[in-house]
Amino acid sequence: MTGVSVDPDRCTGHGRCYTLAPEVFDADEVGHCVVLVQDVSGDLEPQAVAGEQNCPEQAITLSR
Template identity: 35%
Template sequence: MKAHIDDGRCRGHGVCTTVCPDVFAMTDDGYAEAIVDEVPAGLEDRAREAAEACPENAVILDQ
């Protein structure tokens, strides 16, 4: 699974980084970014939780 952030939607709430800090982090500009190319198998459920929790629906997960 791959994860990325839709830059046009992200408003910097940081929910994804709280739910799954091993996959998402905040940039110096205050917006989220995916910090891994592939989500490790053991973190896929957490990445899905982060996507569902994002108030802007900015977290995109691709199988």
């Protein structure tokens, strides 16, 4: 199980996370990231990693 969190102060809404990992991340009304699944496992884990690695603001933190 991997915990997923987003720092709203760092997120500027590029949208890479919810484009690459739409089952883990979504957008709010202004395009900033919302975490859909706080604890991922199985098939969702690679999606969470893709979002974390592609966020230009390092706003996504995974905790194992």
